[in-house]
Amino acid sequence: MLAGRDILGIAETGTGKTASFVLPILHKFAEEKAAPKAKGCRALIVTPTRELAAQIADVIKIYSRHQKLSVAVIVGGERPGPQISAMANGRDIVVATPGRLIDHMNAGEIRLDHTGVVILDEADQMLDLGFMPAIKKILSALPKKRQTALMSATMPPRIRKLAAEFQHKPLEIRVTPKAKPQAAIAQSVMHTKSGTKSRVITKILSDPKIGSAIVFTRTKRGADRLSRQLSNGGLQSGVIHGNKSQNQRKRALESFKAGQTKILVATDVAARGIDIDDVSHVVNYDMPVVPEAYVHRIGRTGRAGRNGTAISLCDASERDLLRDIEKLIGRQLGVDETKYEDIDNLEVSNGNEAGGNASGEAGRPKKKKSANKKRVARPTANTNRRKPGEQNGRNRKRNGSKSGRPHPGKSTDDGSNAGLTRMLNNIGGHASEA
Numbered sequence: 001m002l003a004g005r006d007i008l009g010i011a012e013t014g015t016g017k018t019a020s021f022v023l024p025i026l027h028k029f030a031e032e033k034a035a036p037k038a039k040g041c042r043a044l045i046v047t048p049t050r051e052l053a054a055q056i057a058d059v060i061k062i063y064s065r066h067q068k069l070s071v072a073v074i075v076g077g078e079r080p081g082p083q084i085s086a087m088a089n090g091r092d093i094v095v096a097t098p099g100r101l102i103d104h105m106n107a108g109e110i111r112l113d114h115t116g117v118v119i120l121d122e123a124d125q126m127l128d129l130g131f132m133p134a135i136k137k138i139l140s141a142l143p144k145k146r147q148t149a150l151m152s153a154t155m156p157p158r159i160r161k162l163a164a165e166f167q168h169k170p171l172e173i174r175v176t177p178k179a180k181p182q183a184a185i186a187q188s189v190m191h192t193k194s195g196t197k198s199r200v201i202t203k204i205l206s207d208p209k210i211g212s213a214i215v216f217t218r219t220k221r222g223a224d225r226l227s228r229q230l231s232n233g234g235l236q237s238g239v240i241h242g243n244k245s246q247n248q249r250k251r252a253l254e255s256f257k258a259g260q261t262k263i264l265v266a267t268d269v270a271a272r273g274i275d276i277d278d279v280s281h282v283v284n285y286d287m288p289v290v291p292e293a294y295v296h297r298i299g300r301t302g303r304a305g306r307n308g309t310a311i312s313l314c315d316a317s318e319r320d321l322l323r324d325i326e327k328l329i330g331r332q333l334g335v336d337e338t339k340y341e342d343i344d345n346l347e348v349s350n351g352n353e354a355g356g357n358a359s360g361e362a363g364r365p366k367k368k369k370s371a372n373k374k375r376v377a378r379p380t381a382n383t384n385r386r387k388p389g390e391q392n393g394r395n396r397k398r399n400g401s402k403s404g405r406p407h408p409g410k411s412t413d414d415g416s417n418a419g420l421t422r423m424l425n426n427i428g429g430h431a432s433e434a
Contacts, residue, residue, distance in 0.1 A: 002027065006170040007149040008123075008163065017151045018059050021045075021119050026064050028117075029092060036070070036090030039110055043117040045095045046138065048125045050075040050246060051253065051274055053095045056121065060093060069093065074110070076100045077246030084109045098126075098134035105141060112141040120166075123150035124159045124292060132162070139166055153299060154292040185302035187310045188336040189322060194315040198226070201285055202233035204311065205263055211280040212256065214300050215265045218286035223265045226285060230263060237263035268293050277303055284312040287321040291328040311336065 001007060001024035011017050025043050036042050047053045057073045064071075072086045074096035080103070087094075087110055094101075094110075104110040118139070120126045126135055139148075148167050155163070164170070192200050205213060217223045220241040227239045238252030238261045255261040257276055268288065279301045288294050294312075301308025312333065314322050326332050 001025075001147075001149065004147050006147060006167040007151075008155065008160070008167065008170045008172040009149065009151045010155050010173070011151075011153065011175045017121070017153075018056055019063070021121075021149055021151060022056070022060055022063055025093065025117060025119075026060075026067060026069070029069060030067060036092055037111070037114045038090050039087050039108075040090045040112065040114045041072070041087075041092065041094040041110075042115065043093045043119070044112060044115050044138075044142075045093065045119040045121060046098060046101070046126060046135070047095065047121045048097065048131070050077055050097060051240070051249065052121065053097055055275055057095045060095070071095065074100050074104060075246070077249070080104070098131055098138065102134055102137060105138075112138070113143060115142055115146065117147045118142055118149075120148070120150045121152075122296075123152040123163060124154050124156060125152075126150075135166075154295050156292060184305065185298055185308045185310050187298065187312075187333050189312045189314050189333040190336040190338065192313050192315055194317065197285065197313050197315065198229045198233075200313060201226075201283060202230060202235065204283065205230065205235055206233075210262070212259070212262050212276075212278060213264070213281040213283055214274075214279055214297075215263060215283045215285050216288070216297050217265060217267060218289065220267055222286065223267055227265045230265070235263060236261060237265050239265045241267040268297065274300060275303070276300070277306065279303070280308065282308070282310045284310070287312060287314055287318040287325070289321065291321075291324045294325045294328070 001021060007021075009017060009020060011020075029042065034042065045053075045056055047056060053073055053075050057071055060069075060071050069092040070090075071093045072083065072091040072095070074083050074087075074094055076097055076099050078100075080100070083100070083104065087104070101110065105112070120135070125131065148170075150163050150167070150170075190200065201215065204210075205215075215226065215237070217226055220243050223239050223241050227237045230237050238256050240249045240252050244252070252261070252264065253274070256264045282298050282301045284294070284297060288297060298308070298310035301310060312322070322333070
């Protein structure tokens, strides 16, 4: 970093990646004594989440307390006005999430043509398909002569190939075996039935030995539903995901950090890079679809040399996901064969009157049959005789007539697209989390 080379840094989460790029930037700026351009910045740090952006900004302020450096945090969920005002005279360092950064770039409120250093933190997530268009647009606005560093806990081959497009002869620095979780984390898997997961996790988290725990679900809706299930089981929890406002996410994190709430339910992207030292347990309520996400999830515990515990609940439909994870980390997870004898008698509401599981699959409410309902005989005579040459509704629909109405039980193209959009927006790892 000090020599100005492009860097591809791969290190276990919790081992100090943030300091590895912040300190060289501060050292460089202390020697240069330059001023930022109006609406510009000397260094740009891009992160996938608001929480990680705030954490990095806090680290910068701590490390630079004896330097007169200006820092701006540009993230979604906050009013744009103060961010625009902060950037009017330029800032030495900007820490941003992609979406809000591009909004300000499009409005002409932020310019990157004089930015000499760019850091993509959590690079595998930043360069995933959801962020690729945003990253390309941001990098295209930067000078060709710049220093680019990509930092991450994992770097799959397909991501490295994409990263090569943005760097010039990068120096790869790897301080950990390929995607191997820390040895200080005791990892196990508990095979469960899908219908008993909420009861099992309630039992697990009721153990007084658990100091604090982060529970991961696959979807935003699933996180909300699981939090309600835990509450009905007598366990209070905070929730963070992309559909929560910034203030809601801040309150949930602050309560968890202060120990006021022992359980935090989160989706993958929302919890990416969260640095809380005293997390004793991580529970995968849903197995991650992307194997590398497992490494990031369990990295929330066992940080900075501490011991931690990671428990994964796996039902029959998730066995393939488990095998992919074990292939990535190079070993099989130990099987936790704890038996909860009274599990079937444990009363835990699913938090949704219509039923459903915590992964977001809502059940359909059952229709109540009325015992006193009388059948009405239908007339046998054809009272709606068509005039000669008149087409019925079915023929009008086949012939493309505007008056033809689709059957209420069948989906249209618009309905299918809307359903697909709702499904994508519900996925916890979607780029909109930032």
